[in-house]
Amino acid sequence: MRAIGLVKPCEVTRGIVYVDSMLGWLSRWLRMIGVMTIYRDDFSDDELAGLGGLVITRDRGLFNRRRGDTLLLLTDNHVHWLVASLMVLNVKPIIGDNSLCPVCGGRLIKVDSRNAAGEVPVNVIKRNPTLLKCESCGKYYWVGSHHRGIGRTLNMVNELISKCSIKHNGSECLVSCLTL
Numbered sequence: 001m002r003a004i005g006l007v008k009p010c011e012v013t014r015g016i017v018y019v020d021s022m023l024g025w026l027s028r029w030l031r032m033i034g035v036m037t038i039y040r041d042d043f044s045d046d047e048l049a050g051l052g053g054l055v056i057t058r059d060r061g062l063f064n065r066r067r068g069d070t071l072l073l074l075t076d077n078h079v080h081w082l083v084a085s086l087m088v089l090n091v092k093p094i095i096g097d098n099s100l101c102p103v104c105g106g107r108l109i110k111v112d113s114r115n116a117a118g119e120v121p122v123n124v125i126k127r128n129p130t131l132l133k134c135e136s137c138g139k140y141y142w143v144g145s146h147h148r149g150i151g152r153t154l155n156m157v158n159e160l161i162s163k164c165s166i167k168h169n170g171s172e173c174l175v176s177c178l179t180l
């Protein structure tokens with residue numbers, strides 16, 4: 001077994017997730033999966049220490065300082081970050097209708113692709129009658145070749161989750177996995 005995360009308390013309250021600086025990759029994936037995630041690369045330790053909601057960090061000192069829900073990631077592996085976070089949040093690695101904008105976390109709405117003329121390539125408009133548009137930052141999304149890469153990562157995450165477990169370790173819980 002290899003530990004990839006340490007969480008306190010074992011049962012986290014679902015709510016807003018705050019992601020520590022250096023974990024921007026994780027914030028984009030959590031948003032795509034539909035988890036409301038706040039990420040800034042300039043959160044101070046004092047700010048993060050006092051926040052309600054779940055704070056995800058790689059900083060052991062911050063983990064020790066915090067009273068509220070906190071997940072400490074114990075690995076450099078990005079995919080394992082996502083595995084540990086989704087297990088703690090009890091969320092499946094699926095991108096569905098509640099997907100949020102990976103860039104800003106805004107809500108995505110379906111729009112007629114013709115409204116995006118001039119803002120996305122012409123062949124994208126031809127191939128997709130509808131696009132997704134972020135209500136907050138205005139960015140457009142569509143199913144492209146990168147989606148296959150996203151699917152592969154989500155499958156990998158799904159398989160890893162089946163090999164990992166959350167076990168009590170005093171007042172904290174350890175997220176560990178069989179073969180990594």
Ligand SMILES: [Zn+2]
Nearest residue numbers: 101104134137
């Ligand atoms: Zn956005």
